[in-house]
Structure formats: C-alpha cells, structure tokens
Amino acid sequence: EMQLVESGGKLVEPGGSLRLSCAASGFTVSSNYMSWVRQAPGRGLEWISLIYRGGGTYYADSVKARFTVSRDDSKNTLYLQMSRLRAEDTAVYFCARDNVVITTSGSLSHYYYHGMDVWGQGTTVTVSS
C-alpha cells in the first residue's frame, strides 16, 4: 500500500524556521514528482512546491525564496524547509505524489498527468507570537 506520513508541524514565532518531513512507503520518492500543498484554516487548497524526478524544483510565488523542497533518497523522505515564517503561513501542510507518466517518441517527450493520487494526513504549522 502506498502511504505518505508528514511530521514536524508545530507552533513557531514569526520570522522563525521549521522543517517538515514526509516519509513515503510503498513507492519511491525519487522516481516521482512530489508536491507540497497547504490549507489555511477555513480556506482552500494552495499548491506551494514541486520537486521533479530529476531533482529540479518549482515554487508558488507566495513561498519562493523562503521555502526549499528537498528529498533524501536513502530515507525515501521528502522535506520542506521553511524560513522567515509569517502568520499567513499558518496552515495544514500536506505532501502528495504527482503521478506523471512520461512517454517518449523519438526526441519528443509527452507528459500525462494522472493527478495527486497519494496524500498524507497533513501536519499543522501555526505561526504566532
């Protein structure tokens, strides 16, 4: 069974830092695209970061230059390093697998997105003094 388990969420003061972890089982993190998604209290889902299979990263403008996504292949774990935290970063943070199927025809690659098909249970980050 494929599973994701987040940890690391806690109360932190504005301007502080925090690292979230997302441990995977049943599949290999490094072979997949992986996203972090957050949900502020009473609000909708917000995609915030992506790490590609090759290790490249992509961020939403709201967290760019403050958050860093990485992974430890030996631990099959995804991380989100958060710095310069603000009150508006208060949210439940989910990690999810982006199921991307890539086919190659000659020199062309075709990408087929099969959605975020595995989600963790979420971890809560509260930024407050």
Place this chain on the structure above:
Amino acid sequence: SYELTQPPSLSVSPGQTVSIACSGDNLDNKFVCWYQQKPGQSPVMVIYQDTKRPSGIPERFSGSNSGNAATLTISGAQAMDEADYYCQAWDSSTAGVFGTGTKVTVL
C-alpha cells in the same frame, strides 16, 4: 499567475444531478483533475486527465473539459457526496494550481 474559478457553493437534492464548473484561460490545454475533501480529511482525487475515474471512485462522478471551462458532474448525488470539491490544472511547464473550491451540500 494562472487562476481557476469555481462557484463557492452548490446544493443538490439526493438522487439529483449537480455540476460544478471550473473556469480558466485555455483550460483545455491543460490536464484537469478534481478532488473531494471532507471535513478534517485529506483530499481524495475523483477525476484525472479531464474525464478519467481512479479505481474505487463511483461511476456517478464524471468530468469534461472544453475551451475555458471544466466540469465535474455528480449524477444521482448521495449524502456521502457532501464535501468540498477542488479542480486542479496541470501542464508540463508549470505545476498544479487549484481552483477556489466549491462546497456541495446534499439536502
């Protein structure tokens, strides 16, 4: 940045059909997914690649995508379908932005 707009709320009587719209520029050039989220739970994908249902998702859930709008339809809504629904758009040059979300009430 790319934006997806959904109606904030919809209501449906049990057994009836409800359609949730998701609008965005040239949306049919992207892959659209739909997620269901119940209170206190993680999202669950109910549609991917515009029209496909993951294993275990009931046939009453269907999707379409044309032009600037995608639609999730629940045919024969049940009480268990009461939830928040989010569309998501993805292409290979950007990541997946979510829609604003729609609260579906079955009453």
